[in-house]
Amino acid sequence: MPMAERSIAVEVEDLHKSFRVPSRRIDTLKERALHLLSPVEYTTFEALRGLSFEIAEGECFGVVGRNGSGKTTLLKLLASIYRPDRGRIRVAGTLAPFIELSVGFNPNLTARNNVLLNGVMMGSTPKEARRRFDEVIEFAELEEFVELPLRNYSSGMSMRLGFSLMVFSEADVMLVDEVLAVGDASFAQKCADVFQRMRDEGRTIVLVTHDMDSLKAMCDRAILIEDGVIELAGDADPVAHRYLQINLSGPDGPPPIAVDGGGAQDAARIARTWLEDSSGERARSFEHGSPTRLCVDIDVRARIERPVLAFEICAADGTQVFGAPLALAEQDGRLEAGEQVEVRATVSNLLTPGRYVVNCALSQNGIDAVDLLRPAAQFVVTGEHQFGYVELEWECEIERRPRASAVEAVDR
Amino acid sequence: MSAVGSAPALRDVPGPSAVGGGAKRFFELTWLLASTDFKLNYLDTAFGYLWSLMRPLLLFGVLYTVFTKVLRFGGDIPHYADLVLFNIILYGFFSESTTRSVGCIPGSEHIVRKTQFPRLVIPLSVVLTGLFNLCLSLIAVFVFLIATGVTPRLTWLALPLILALLLLLTAGVSTLLSVLYVRFRDIAQIWGVLALAIFYASPVLYPVEKVPHSLQWLLLINPLAPLLTAGRRLVIDPNAPSTVDIVGSAWGIIGPALVLVVICVTAFWLFNRAAPQVAEEL
Numbered sequence: 001m002p003m004a005e006r007s008i009a010v011e012v013e014d015l016h017k018s019f020r021v022p023s024r025r026i027d028t029l030k031e032r033a034l035h036l037l038s039p040v041e042y043t044t045f046e047a048l049r050g051l052s053f054e055i056a057e058g059e060c061f062g063v064v065g066r067n068g069s070g071k072t073t074l075l076k077l078l079a080s081i082y083r084p085d086r087g088r089i090r091v092a093g094t095l096a097p098f099i100e101l102s103v104g105f106n107p108n109l110t111a112r113n114n115v116l117l118n119g120v121m122m123g124s125t126p127k128e129a130r131r132r133f134d135e136v137i138e139f140a141e142l143e144e145f146v147e148l149p150l151r152n153y154s155s156g157m158s159m160r161l162g163f164s165l166m167v168f169s170e171a172d173v174m175l176v177d178e179v180l181a182v183g184d185a186s187f188a189q190k191c192a193d194v195f196q197r198m199r200d201e202g203r204t205i206v207l208v209t210h211d212m213d214s215l216k217a218m219c220d221r222a223i224l225i226e227d228g229v230i231e232l233a234g235d236a237d238p239v240a241h242r243y244l245q246i247n248l249s250g251p252d253g254p255p256p257i258a259v260d261g262g263g264a265q266d267a268a269r270i271a272r273t274w275l276e277d278s279s280g281e282r283a284r285s286f287e288h289g290s291p292t293r294l295c296v297d298i299d300v301r302a303r304i305e306r307p308v309l310a311f312e313i314c315a316a317d318g319t320q321v322f323g324a325p326l327a328l329a330e331q332d333g334r335l336e337a338g339e340q341v342e343v344r345a346t347v348s349n350l351l352t353p354g355r356y357v358v359n360c361a362l363s364q365n366g367i368d369a370v371d372l373l374r375p376a377a378q379f380v381v382t383g384e385h386q387f388g389y390v391e392l393e394w395e396c397e398i399e400r401r402p403r404a405s406a407v408e409a410v411d412r
Numbered sequence: 413m414s415a416v417g418s419a420p421a422l423r424d425v426p427g428p429s430a431v432g433g434g435a436k437r438f439f440e441l442t443w444l445l446a447s448t449d450f451k452l453n454y455l456d457t458a459f460g461y462l463w464s465l466m467r468p469l470l471l472f473g474v475l476y477t478v479f480t481k482v483l484r485f486g487g488d489i490p491h492y493a494d495l496v497l498f499n500i501i502l503y504g505f506f507s508e509s510t511t512r513s514v515g516c517i518p519g520s521e522h523i524v525r526k527t528q529f530p531r532l533v534i535p536l537s538v539v540l541t542g543l544f545n546l547c548l549s550l551i552a553v554f555v556f557l558i559a560t561g562v563t564p565r566l567t568w569l570a571l572p573l574i575l576a577l578l579l580l581l582t583a584g585v586s587t588l589l590s591v592l593y594v595r596f597r598d599i600a601q602i603w604g605v606l607a608l609a610i611f612y613a614s615p616v617l618y619p620v621e622k623v624p625h626s627l628q629w630l631l632l633i634n635p636l637a638p639l640l641t642a643g644r645r646l647v648i649d650p651n652a653p654s655t656v657d658i659v660g661s662a663w664g665i666i667g668p669a670l671v672l673v674v675i676c677v678t679a680f681w682l683f684n685r686a687a688p689q690v691a692e693e694l
Contacts, residue, residue, distance in 0.1 A: 029599070081528055104527060117448060
């Protein structure tokens with residue numbers, strides 16, 4: 001799909017936006033009066049620093065970035081919710097924002113009123129909104145709950161309603177923020193189908209997401225925003241790749257959880273854990289296929305009988321992808337006080353691109369927990385797009401035969 | 413769906429504003445928000461209408477009893493009960509709409525931070541909801557007036573004029589309060605006290621002719637005074653004096669009219685200035 005043939009749907013030029021954060025918040029007249037003589041100092045937070053990009057008509061355009069990178073600010077500027085400090089945004093036709101789907105509803109109103117109100121908010125006339133109402137409810141599968149106030153809806157139900165509103169939006173350009181994981185599996189499939197249909201119809205979609213799989217599956221092109229500027233723009237695959245690479249280079253993830261074992265906690269400690277690549281360098285990002293080495297140092301303070309170090313590798317959704325127990329003292333069956341144990345486990349990297357967490361647990365006699373480190377390490381696997389958690393060994397043959405006859409085909 | 417082929421031209425996005433997007437859309441949104449809210453609060457609950465009448469009626473009962481039985485006031489005023497009830501309903505519209513407007517912008521956060529629409533719709537829809545309620549209450553008031561012997565007159569038809577001016581005043585004050593509240597959260601408490609002061613400073617429980625000479629300046633700065641006084645002359649007692657009669661000059665009208673204009677202009681100016689940033693400050 002060459003760009004030049006299509007007209008521009010969204011054009012952003014040198015977009016700047018900063019927020020003034022007061023050092024001390026004054027939000028009452030009383031405080032204002034008390035602080036008449038001491039001016040409030042502001043620190044300026046630059047959320048966006050000169051963004052420029054173009055989106056072609058009919059394109060599905062991804063916007064990715066870590067939390068706080070500025071992508072939500074960009075979305076709100078596009079949606080006319082914030083006003084840019086500098087720069088220009090131009091859009092061809094109408095634009096409908098779908099930001100945090102279920103949050104835009106009034107919990108006291110029924111689904112019917114919320115749908116009508118939301119439709120008019122998004123720029124429809126009340127008549128159009130009423131006309132679309134049945135379709136919206138039917139798609140959301142909420143026919144029985146039309147007169148129920150939204151406060152009585154489950155979060156899944158209101159998300160479905162929000163998504164359904166989006167489906168029937170007639171805007172030329174749609175801004176969609178983090179909505180692909182809506183409802184149960186069958187509804188999620190329905191949503192995926194709808195997106196596909198919208199793309200086929202030539203709707204312009206701006207998709208903000210953290211999910212690189214859907215980015216790669218849906219989007220033609222994407223930009224990666226980092227620290228208020230465009231870090232990378234281009235085809236979806238390299239952008240997703242880069243996103244995964246930088247995603248763990250920043251501050252560490254959640255702090256490790258301390259163990260609450262059965263009395264044996266002080267006997268030994270998992271002192272250090274890290275990951276190394278094939279050249280022996282410490283690393284947090286691994287190319288698919290390159291071996292990953294898990295390194296664990298253990299300090300033993302008191303004797304441990306039949307010590308076992310178990311590790312597991314979990315995917316971002318918590319699924320345990322692989323795990324194994326390592327007996328640390330095969331010969332004599334125990335570790336003595338003062339010993340240091342260095343474990344180096346090399347794992348072939350069959351994982352598909354994504355985020356992974358390593359957890360380690362040290363136990364004795366097979367049951368008593370001694371120490372637990374969760375997460376012990378985090379890493380990212382980069383590479384070509386594939387589904388699932390691991391790449392199995394596979395091969396495939398495709399054979400094509402010419403059609404025998406038209407009659408036979410009809411009979412079938 | 414979108415018109416593929418005849419691609420629309422690129423246009424600058426409007427950005428958030430107080431009134432942008434066309435008069436039709438502005439009115440539709442205000443009407444829809446107000447009618448939805450009205451249905452929710454007054455019609456959907458059991459006895460919703462009676463319930464909405466209970467508050468002003470109870471207030472009327474208490475004040476009327478205190479003033480006539482305890483303070484022995486009002487014996488010389490024709491149709492005093494009708495006057496008090498009528499005024500309480502009119503003032504009730506003003507005070508209820510303004511009070512509900514104070515926090516209306518943060519209260520609509522769910523739409524302000526998610527969608528683009530003319531921000532002035534928010535306070536105005538609150539006022540419009542109050543107006544619906546006022547119109548329903550007035551039906552009950554007129555039933556009461558006729559039942560207690562007030563003669564229906566052609567001048568009753570001029571009441572919408574009074575209501576229109578009252579609506580303008582209420583809309584102006586509501587807009588002003590809603591925009592100030594975003595910056596200063598103690599406006600809520602301040603307005604609570606101020607609204608009470610305005611209640612007693614306006615000829616609600618007493619007619620203008622009872623205002624002592626030393627306090628007549630109050631009539632010159634209070635837009636509610638000539639409105640309530642004119643309402644009384646049109647609806648209840650054609651022989652009652654006007655504000656101009658009491659003050660002794662046309663300033664009885666011009667003064668409050670100027671105040672009304674100043675309130676509305678200030679409110680609109682402030683709101684228009686704050687509207688583009690309002691989503692950031694919530």
